[in-house]
Amino acid sequence: MYDSMAGVTVVEVAGTRTARFAGKLLADVGATVVRVSGSEPDPYFDLRKASTRSTVTELLAGADVLVTDLPDSELAELDLDPAELRVRYPRLVVTLLSALGRTGSRAGLDAGEAAMQAASGFLHLTGYPDREPLLVPYGLGELQLGISGAGASAAAVWRARAAGTGALVEISGAEVLASYVRIYGAVGNYYDIALVRDGRRAPGSGGRWPFGLFPCKDGYVALIARTAPEWDRFLEMLGSPGWAKEPRYTDVRAMAIDYPDEVDALVQPWLNARTRDELLALAQEYKVPMAPVRRIDELTADIQMGYRGFFESVPLDGGEADIPGRPWVETLAPH
Template sequence: MITEKPFSPDLPAPLDGIRVLDLSRLVAGNMLSLQLADHGAEVIKIEDPKTGDPLRAWRDQGQSFHWKIYARNKKSLALDLRADEGKALLLRLTARADVLIENFRPGTLEKMGLAPALLHERNPRLVIVRISGFGQTGPYRGQPGFGTLVEAMSGFAAKNGFPEREPLLPPLALADMLAGLYGAFGVMVALRVAAASGRGQVIDLSLLEAVHSVLGPDAAIFARTGRKPARTGNRSATTAPRNVFRTRDNRFIAISASIQSMAERLFRAIGRPDMIDDPRFRTNTERLRHVEACEQPIADFIATRDAAEALAVFAAAEVTAALVYDIEQFLADPHVGERGVIVAVPDEDRENREAARAPQTILMHDVLPRLSATPGQLRRAAPALGADTRVLLAEIGCTGADYDDLLAREIIRESRS
């Protein structure tokens, strides 16, 4: 059962008082600022007045699900940074900010007259996160940095997929998501330094490096042995047996016997204790060498049983096995429901809701990680474009005729809702 969770705008949070200006677009920057916003930081999305963050345009049946989830807890200030007046307002905003996030092509911030050195003159404590595909230095610094490119170049795709097939790219924005998490960690480190020293710094965040960092010791292995990672499908290059197996009722069970005692439990559970002392399967190294022969008895055992029956056997033997879920099965799992992994929050997108006759709530993952004393909170829905423009600019004295002039010339924009 999915828990309904209202927005709680007034609850205290550990990052209360931290102000973040997020100039980024699409996934990595939004993933980064989401972590900060979920734990109380005031995240202000600086968006193009005409189009907003391109993440808004990632639609499914007319609804911006990505935006609603990854822009929750944030504010929107629609400001044209191509205009001199827009850049001047941004400079004034940086004086009151703790963090600035951008993912322009390297060198763009400098061309805009917003180089980090200038920003630090205005605010020495400012932490500046610069997200790019390949980093702020190096021969590829100026190349477009889409996640797909770095997922291909990092070594990830080459080792992902089945050996007889082409390299396989991930079905999600993996590079961006990883970079966003690294970026949030980097911000917290830099904020601690700024609190102690009074000095901010620049975080050079490369998507390429973020993806490669999680691939394991591939570089070390190649340098010592000359061996390149091979595509192994659902098998592991380091432990065996590890795979997914089809059941009699056409489900799939994932099994990972990554330690010796687990492999022995598995062999006993399928009625093959003789495999424990078989020289081909006695150690993990030998099981990897004879992986086809090792897995065949497991596959045969599972293929002659329905999923529920096979899982019951494995549970009784304390074997690490689980069903492969699709999203419907994941949502129906009682553990997911009891833990509140997914919550239903109010959906304030009235126009889309009425057009699609959608419910008044939207499902999304709850705040991570779970802190016992100072948990993060869901404070507000993802903002309409320019929802907070008037209030935020009023804080720096842009009101009255000046504000109306900027609005009329479309240098800024207000939400219609």
């Protein structure tokens, strides 16, 4: 039983999966989440929620949190103006989630996932340098905004209980993603590396070869052997090739920035001759940071995920479906 938020009542008014995901996470840790929406239930996000036909205003008097991603115009139609709610329910935490924020010159724009990724600078880093940028799939921005909404709501609830007053929590998805881009910016500034799209590589995150995804016999592996000891062990794993002693291939920064394709070509035949599992076994033996890139069907059958009970079976369309569950394990303190 996960009960960090037991006794907390959350009213969820969702227009997109941003608020639904925030509600799911709060329900996962014990909050009572009441779903108020005209859309069809989502079995993934609504697994632990209660649905109701009651109006939102009927529920708020006994609630601790209102979490919503509806635009201000729709909130006004529902008599849910945030400023008025703060007066009517002074102990309530009102969490407002939106793509670009609810204040400023762009607050009224009809923006979604693409706008969040673009406005944050995230798209500047995704894709190949000679092509248009690529959106990160599966609604990364919406889900990250939902995570921030859940965490901020939980923090505001504990503050409200201590201070006796609620709070207005307002989060912009573009700003959430921009905080991730900031990390790459700091690293790029430290190493004096321009941040550019570089396909399957990531030289801007530290400037040493190798860091990226590499093909192998039956798929891809992720390889990040960037410190000097890791690089030495990687070369040993390769069988100490003669080319590694040439001056051109001892400058790992230049290898990453100036001629990575050339270095890839030296290593790729060795990788192509081995499967992901074979490479993982070698990486464990030589202590090289390398991991297989799993397919979705392989992930659902993964023994580690299964042992930890990550996937859950839920009713779906007359049958059952395995869905991702909570990405944590919570152990209650003994009484």
